Every structure is written in C-alpha cells, then in structure tokens.
Amino acid sequence: MSRVIGLTGGIGSGKSSAAAHFRALGIRVTDADQVARQVVQPGSPALQAIADHFGEALIQSDGQLDRAALRAIVFADTAEKHFLETLLHPLIRTTIAETLAQAHDQPYQLLESPLLLETDQKALVDAVILVDVSPDTQIARASRRDNNTKAQVEAIMASQMSRADKLALADFVLDNEGKPEQLKQQVEALHLKLLAS
Numbered sequence: 001m002s003r004v005i006g007l008t009g010g011i012g013s014g015k016s017s018a019a020a021h022f023r024a025l026g027i028r029v030t031d032a033d034q035v036a037r038q039v040v041q042p043g044s045p046a047l048q049a050i051a052d053h054f055g056e057a058l059i060q061s062d063g064q065l066d067r068a069a070l071r072a073i074v075f076a077d078t079a080e081k082h083f084l085e086t087l088l089h090p091l092i093r094t095t096i097a098e099t100l101a102q103a104h105d106q107p108y109q110l111l112e113s114p115l116l117l118e119t120d121q122k123a124l125v126d127a128v129i130l131v132d133v134s135p136d137t138q139i140a141r142a143s144r145r146d147n148n149t150k151a152q153v154e155a156i157m158a159s160q161m162s163r164a165d166k167l168a169l170a171d172f173v174l175d176n177e178g179k180p181e182q183l184k185q186q187v188e189a190l191h192l193k194l195l196a197s
C-alpha cells in the first residue's frame with residue numbers, strides 16, 4: 001500500500017482547495033466526508049440503524065438521509081452524538097482503510113478528513129498535513145461559502161480540536177491565511193518534499 005499522508009484542518013480552512021492542488025499533481029485523494037456519505041447511502045444497514053433509532057422521519061422521500069436534521073439532533077444532545085459516532089466511526093474507518101489499501105503505484109496518497117485528529121482515523125496515516133488559518137478567517141470563509149451564521153460556524157469549530165492542539169500534532173503546515181495562489185505554491189513545494197522523503 002502506498003504511504004498515506006493525512007490532510008486536515010478545521011471548517012473552512014481550505015482542505016478541499018489544498019486537496020484539489022494535490023490531485024492536479026496526480027496524487028490520489030480519499031475524501032473521508034465522501035466515505036461518511038457513502039456508508040449511509042439508501043438501502044445501507046447504517047441508514048436503517050439510524051432510522052430505527054432516530055425515527056423514519058430522518059429519511060427523505062428520495063430515500064436519502066436528511067443530514068441537516070440529523071446534525072441538528074446530535075449537536076443539541078451529547079448522548080445522541082455518542083450513539084451516532086459509535087455506529088458510524090468504525091464503519092467509516094474500515095471503508096477508508098479498504099480504499100487506501102487499493103493504492104499501490106503512488107509515491108504517496110492523501111486522506112482528506114476534517115476529523116482526522118479527533119477520531120481513530122489518525123491511526124491510518126503515516127504523517128499529518130494541517131491546513132492552518134486563524135479562527136476569524138475560518139468564520140469569514142465558512143459563513144460566506146455555506147450561508148452559515150457566525151454562531152453556526154463557531155458551534156462547529158467548538159466541536160473540533162483547537163488550532164493549537166492541531167498545530168502540535170502536525171508534521172507539515174500549509175498556511176492558508178493568504179491568497180489562493182500562495183496555497184497552491186505551498187502545496188507544490190510540499191509535494192516535492194514528500195517525493196524526496
């Protein structure tokens with residue numbers, strides 16, 4: 001299996017933007033958010049378990065999970081959040097591990113995950129890249145992108161690991177406080193460093 005480098009950062013930090021630059025360099029990226037959606041797709045055992053516990057109302061008429069409604073429930077209730085995490089995290093981790101194991105011919109591959117350091121996904125990576133921005137920038141960019149209120153973004157930030165703790169765990173830091181072009185240049189430089197190491 002190709003070496004796995006984790007790519008993480010808080011909400012609105014620029015993970016997806018950094019991942020797109022790595023993809024453009026030919027690097028394979030597994031997106032943990034995409035896996036998290038995949039494990040609750042219509043007809044999946046996990047979606048049925050969610051419906052059994054939280055009620056069938058969480059399944060939309062098109063068979064998809066009403067993610068916004070579920071998010072609202074678990075944000076307001078720690079016990080429900082724990083139930084959901086106990087159900088989904090092992091499943092997400094196993095599915096990610098299976099996907100990563102398929103890459104053999106890459107100099108390295110990336111696992112992009114907002115909760116890399118907060119979950120057992122960290123055991124899947126050999127090193128960690130952190131996309132780092134100030135909390136003010138996170139709030140500005142995340143609220144502009146999703147029409148979130150400042151309070152909604154702050155609530156999500158409060159549920160994620162602090163900036164200082166993440167910086168302490170990172171092997172490589174991409175500073176995304178500046179212009180998009182500066183992030184691209186840092187990715188290209190880090191790519192060369194990773195190829196050489």
Ligand SMILES: Nc1ncnc2c1ncn2[C@@H]1O[C@H](COP(=O)(O)OP(=O)(O)OP(=O)(O)O)[C@@H](O)[C@H]1O
Binds near residue numbers: 012013178
């Ligand atoms: N350097 C930058 N300057 C200005 N805007 C930026 C910059 N980098 C990213 N953005 C914008 O900020 C928003 C968040 O970036 P992105 O989606 O890459 O972050 P993310 O870490 O993947 O976020 P999330 O975890 O919330 O999905 C996007 O709208 C993106 O276009």
